[in-house]
Amino acid sequence: MPKTHISVYYSCYDTPLPADTFSRLVSVLPEDARPGIYRYRRWEDAHAALLGKHLLLYAFRRLHLDYTLADIRYTPYKRPYIKGAPDFNISHSGNIAVCAIAGKGYVGIDIEKPVPLHVEDFRQQFTPEEWDAIRNDPAAPEIFYRYWTRKEAVLKAAGTGLNEALHELNTIDDTVSYHQHTWQLNPVTIIPGYICHLASNEMDTVINTHAVSISELVSMYV
Template identity: 40%
Template sequence: MNRLARYLPPAMHQQMQAYRFEQDSCRYLLGKMLLLKGLVAQGYHSDILSEIQYNEFNKPWLDETVSFNISHSGDHIICAVSKSLRVGIDIEEVKPTELTDFTDCFSAAEWQCIRQEDNLLTNFYRFWTRKEAVLKADGRGLGIPLKELEVVNDQVLVGTAVWHLKALDILEGYAIHMASSEEVKEDISLRAIQF
C-alpha cells in the first residue's frame, strides 16, 4: 500500500489514513489509483489527483471536459471515466439484506418491478445500483429524494436532464449499473487492473 500511497496528494493521503479500518483505507487508495489510471489514459498528467475539487454536494470533479466516478462493494472496486459523457457508476455485492429497511427508497412502481422477478434479492440490487448510478452522475447525491427518483426505465428524467442506464453484467454475484448523459451504444471498455 505504501508504494501506491505515494501517488496520492497530501489531502487524499490524509483522508486515506483517517479510515478506521485498514480494508477501508485500502479500498479508498485502490479507487484513487483506478481513477488515476483512467485519467492518465485520457491524456491527463500523473499528478492530476491534486487538482480534484469537490462541489457543494461533495462530488469530486476536475473540469468540464471529464467526468468520473468510483464505487466499491465486497472485494471489487469499479471506476468510470469519460471525456464525452457525464457518468455515474455503482456496484453492489448481492448479499442478504432486510428489504423492509428500504421501503421508503423506492416508488410503488419500482417495488412492483422488483417483486416481478424470481430472484427478489438480485432484482432489488439491480434497482438499487440503477438509482445510485443516476444519483452519482447527477452530482447531487442524496440531495435528490430516493423515492422521487424512479428508475423503472433505462432513461431517467431528473429535472431537465435525461440519464441513460446500462447494466454491466461482468461479475457473478454483483449488480453493476452505469448512468450516462447520453446513450452508450458501443461496448464499454473494461479493464481488470492488478496493483
C-alpha cells in the same frame, strides 16, 4: 452520429496489500488526502478508497492526460470533478473498486455485492413501480440491488447523490429524466457476484471494461 465511449476500469483485492505496496500507493496521494485513507477501520474500505483514486490516474494515463489528484475539486454536493477533464465517477463494494470515465457528457456508476437483507426496510426508498417489480421477482435480493444501483448511478451522475429523496427517482425504464437531463441506464458486467449499473446523459454509448491488476497500478510509479 458517432457513439460515445465510456471506459470502466476495475481492480479486485481479495487480501490486504503488502504494507510497503500500500504505503507506496498512499504516498502518491496529495498530502491532505493521505490521513483519510488511514481512518478507515476496515482494510477493505481503505483499499477501496485508495485504489479508486489510482484507477482514475491509470485512466488518465491511458488517455494521455496529465491531470493529477491534486486537480480534483468538489461541487457543493461533494461530487468530485476536474475542470477541463473528462467526467469520471468511482464506486466500490466488497473487494472491488471501479472507475468510469466518459468520453463525453456526465457519468455515474454504482457497484454492489448483494448480501442478505430485509428488503422491507427499504420500502420507502422506491417508487410504487419499482417496489412492485422488487416484490414480484423471486430473485431477491438481487432484484433489490438492480434498482438500487440504477438509482445510485443516476444520482451520482447528476451530482446530487443521496441528498435527493430516492423514492422520487423512478428507474423502472432504461431512460430516466432527472435534474435537467435524460439519463441512459446500462448494466455493466464486471465479475460474477456483483451488480453494477452506469448512467450517462449520452444516449448512444459503448461501454468498455478493463481489468487492472494491482501490479499495473504500482508500476505507474516505478
